[in-house]
Amino acid sequence: MPPSDTETPPESGRAPAAQTPSRSGGGDDREVIITCRDVTVRFGSKTILENLSMDVRRGEILGFVGASGTGKSVLLRTILGLNAKQSGTIEVFGIDYERASDEERLAVEQRWGVLFQQGALFSSLTVLENIQVPMREYLDISPKLMGELARLKIDLVGLAADAADKYPSELSGGMIKRAALARALALDPDIVFLDEPTSGLDPIGAADFDDLVMTLRDTLGLTVYQVTHDLDSLFRACDRIAVLGQKRVLVEGDIQTMLDSDDPWVRSYFHGKRARSIVTDEAEPADDVRPKAERSADGEA
Ligand SMILES: Nc1ncnc2c1ncn2[C@@H]1O[C@H](COP(=O)(O)OP(=O)(O)O)[C@@H](O)[C@H]1O
Numbered sequence: 603m604p605p606s607d608t609e610t611p612p613e614s615g616r617a618p619a620a621q622t623p624s625r626s627g628g629g630d631d632r633e634v635i636i637t638c639r640d641v642t643v644r645f646g647s648k649t650i651l652e653n654l655s656m657d658v659r660r661g662e663i664l665g666f667v668g669a670s671g672t673g674k675s676v677l678l679r680t681i682l683g684l685n686a687k688q689s690g691t692i693e694v695f696g697i698d699y700e701r702a703s704d705e706e707r708l709a710v711e712q713r714w715g716v717l718f719q720q721g722a723l724f725s726s727l728t729v730l731e732n733i734q735v736p737m738r739e740y741l742d743i744s745p746k747l748m749g750e751l752a753r754l755k756i757d758l759v760g761l762a763a764d765a766a767d768k769y770p771s772e773l774s775g776g777m778i779k780r781a782a783l784a785r786a787l788a789l790d791p792d793i794v795f796l797d798e799p800t801s802g803l804d805p806i807g808a809a810d811f812d813d814l815v816m817t818l819r820d821t822l823g824l825t826v827y828q829v830t831h832d833l834d835s836l837f838r839a840c841d842r843i844a845v846l847g848q849k850r851v852l853v854e855g856d857i858q859t860m861l862d863s864d865d866p867w868v869r870s871y872f873h874g875k876r877a878r879s880i881v882t883d884e885a886e887p888a889d890d891v892r893p894k895a896e897r898s899a900d901g902e903a
Pocket residue numbers: 645650668669670671672673674675676677
């Protein structure tokens with residue numbers, strides 16, 4: 603992929619998706635850009651994922667939740683081709699990474715960016731150098747252009763220009779996440795994978811990060827696959843949510859689908875004390891976000 607001018611809407615269908623960001627959740631006909639079908643992943647005798655299926659659609663923020671240790675990071679790494687799977691198929695942009703030619707793989711790798719749960723940045727490199735790592739790996743461009751592009755990314759994620767020459771140890775937690783996001787955006791990807799990007803941030807820092815991600819979705823048409831434990835983020839920023847449990851995707855849909863689910867884990871998660879406080883603080887009076895059962899108890903349809 604050539605280094606495009608990041609200030610103009612990038613090529614190939616991203617811009618139209620950006621015009622119609624929607625929080626409609628279910629039943630939308632946007633292009634599916636990732637499909638997982640019957641994916642099984644084992645480590646030794648331990649099965650982590652079994653016959654898992656799900657889709658990711660262009661231009662959405664998909665929130666991926668599940669109890670700790672259920673395999674959220676494993677699934678993400680499997681989609682990225684970093685973990686082997688025992689069976690099933692995964693297609694990203696219509697390409698089965700496992701069966702793809704080197705050329706196809708290279709093309710796919712340039713269309714995704716990743717912010718891993720651990721090790722968001724290389725500690726021995728400045729922010730600017732960190733952002734240039736994927737550029738050096740995939741692009742054949744001059745150091746000067748690489749520097750300019752990296753500075754554009756720094757601006758894009760809301761960091762001050764002087765962050766460029768700082769080392770990770772000189773940055774706050776929120777700045778590190780932004781810098782890591784800038785690196786994930788280095789190649790102008792169509793999709794970014796974010797593994798618990800707001801963990802460790804205070805609520806304001808986390809909300810600011812969510813705002814940034816929503817802005818990128820709306821302006822770039824970016825698709826965001828976000829593993830998160832952050833209920834605020836799920837309620838506020840995610841267009842759709844997938845819940846991992848019992849080695850598969852238990853429930854998939856918008857926030858109302860989560861609130862209506864009668865799966866015990868989903869119920870306790872989305873109706874727990876913290877979730878209730880978010881619903882009470884943020885719901886418009888017209889939005890009745892209680893489960894169907896409770897609404898019909900009031901005589902509503
Ligand atoms: N490379 C690996 N080898 C063996 N077991 C692993 C490996 N990676 C993850 N696991 C195991 O898979 C399970 C799911 O891990 P993980 O995906 O990190 O959970 P989480 O949902 O918290 O992200 C855990 O039991 C973990 O120990």
